[in-house]
Every structure is written in structure tokens, then in C-alpha cells.
Amino acid sequence: MPTRAWEWTVRAEPGCKVTVTNPTDAELVAAVLAGHRDAFDGIVERHRRHVYQLCYRFVGNHEDASDLAQDVFIRAFKSLRTYKGDAALGTWLYRIAVNVSLNKVSAKSVRPEPLDALLRTHDLRAASGAESASEAVLRHERAGQVRAAIARLPKKQRATLILRMYHELPHEQIAGILGSSVGAVKANFFHALNNLKKLLS
């Protein structure tokens, strides 16, 4: 990520400007809480890709994932004062993203990306000779079956499976996101895989 500098005026010393180059998450949070709203741009810029990708895993399409990602950051902004810094900011944002996504998905069934949108992605692969159009359609169908099965898992199992398998997060971080123990995360992962097997058979 390119280095970026944020500049703000120190409230206690009017006229004194502080320029922070590539600030840490903690510095950005402190700046936002001190009233420097533009520092929140830095937080969004730094975490938007991971948040969007996590939301996408839950809903399976760009439009809903985009709305969810926006919702996650708005909620984060509103409740930033409750962030105590005991977990990494990314973990805290993931926690919000999981909650927002699970609420959304429970209210609305997963709406996978239309085939033509995926085939546009496929065009790039085909151009490089990676796979044929029929292979792409087959892959899309299989992916749809797996996504539909994942969407039918209980909430915590679904979140655990997505965070572990597709985001490759360590069990310890997943435990922090879901607010459970590492042992419980592993047990949830086990049950998620077992249930997925039943749903796919």
C-alpha cells in the first residue's frame, strides 16, 4: 500500500500542525476520536479490501457486498469509542463485518453473482488459455452448490468456515472475532465440515 500522510491540528496547541506519515491504526483511531474525521478515511482505505472480501464471501455478489462493506464502516465509525484496542483494529472490523453479514444473510438468501458476470472474469482466464467456457460453467455450478450449502450452515459454523477456509485466518484470530475460545472455534470448524459434507452429498 502506498505511503500516505495525514495532517491535523493539535487541539491543545492552536496553530500547531502534526503530520503523521503512514500512521498506525491506533494513531488513526485516536485522531478520529479527537475530532479529525478525515483520519477515518485512512482506516477505510487500509481495511476496505479485506472487509469487502469477507462480506462477499457471505453474500456471494458484488452489489450486496459493497452495501455491507459500507454498512460495516459506518457502524465502526459510530461505535469507534467502544473500541478499546485490546484486539487489532482489523479483527474488530472483521467482528463487525461478520455480525452485519450474518444479519443480512439471515434476512435475505444468498444471491450468487450472475453467470455472465463470472464469465466476464472467465474471459480473462480464457484469454490466457487457462480454461474453456464449458469448464467455467461447470466450475460456476459447483461453486454455486458449495456456496448454497455453506449458506445453510448454522451462523457460527458458517462464519468459522469462511474465516478459516477462505480467509485463512488462524484459529486464535477467529476466536477473537467470534468472541469464543480457540477450542470452540476448532469444534465449530469440525461441525461445519461435517454438516457441509451432509449438505453436499
Next chain:
Amino acid sequence: MKHLSSPELVEFIEGTLDARRAAHVGACDICRAAATDLQDVMRRASSVDNQVPEPSPLFWDHLSARVREAVADERTGGASWWLTSWRPFAPAAAALVVVVLVSATVVMRRPAPPVSVGEARETAHVEPGMDIDATIDPANREVWEVLTAAAADLELEDAHAAGLSVQSSAIDRAVQGLSADELNELGRLLQSELKRSSN
């Protein structure tokens, strides 16, 4: 040896289970079958296209802009922001309430123009022993309730912070303006207050 627990089976397929427990899988058909099943479903789930399609390069800035617009009217800190945001204005609010109360008192204490006995009989509606609260014009009742509530909540520190202080000459003038009955009542109130504070 005891069968692997579900967390241990996960550790086994991820290759993090300790060697002694992992050796059990080689000797136990049940655990081996369970581990194989897990590996199969993991392979199947991971074989799907797990890459999130990369959105347009313009999307990221668009997302940031949408968030920026959405938070423009928001405040940080959840439900408690308003509790703290009014504090800087507390002295000014206290001063306003005091000014309103003092003005109201001055207006009420202003000597009434002389009226004839006949006119007084026609206009006076307050009977001895009548609840004074009942005499307040209903149109002004809401304002009166706001003022009394604000005065009840007014802290002395807030009044001082607002630069308001009571001058002794003002108290003298107020006492001199009291009738004999009012002086008696004031004396009674002071005595009961002194008794209460000495207990």
C-alpha cells in the same frame, strides 16, 4: 487409546496435532475414517473458486467516498456523544435559566398599578388557601414547568461557572421588601433548615 476429539481431528488434518496423538490415527480405523471424511469435504470446499472477483479499480475510491458521505452527519462514540457534547454549553444554559428566573421574579414583584376595590374584586381570582399553581394560565403552564424543572436541576457550581453570584445588597433589598407574614415564614424556614443541617 482415546479417540481424537473434534478439535484434535481438525488439528490432525491441519498438521498441527502433536505426534503422540497423531500416531493414534494410524492405529484407529474410526479416527482415520473421520479424518479422511474431513479432508475430502475440505478439498471439495476449497476447490471452488474461492477468489473474490476483483472489482473495478474505481470501486475502492467510490466505496471510500460513500462511507465519507455517510459518516459526514454522524458523530463518533455511539449513544453517549450527546451526553458530552452539551457540557461546554452548560454554564451558558445555566446563565440563561437564571436570567429567565430573575426576570420572571422582577416582573412578578413589580408594584401593581393602583386599582379600585371594585376592579380588584372583578379581576382577583385567588382565594385565601387556594393552590397558587392552579392560578397559572394554562397557556404558560408548559413554560413554567420547564423553568421550574431547570431551576431544580441547576447546580450552584454551574451558576458560578456562568459568572453569576449573589450580592448581599440584593438579599437586603429582598428581605426589606417582605411583609410581616413573609418575614415570619422566612424565619421559620431558616430555623428548620438550621435544625436539619445541625442533625
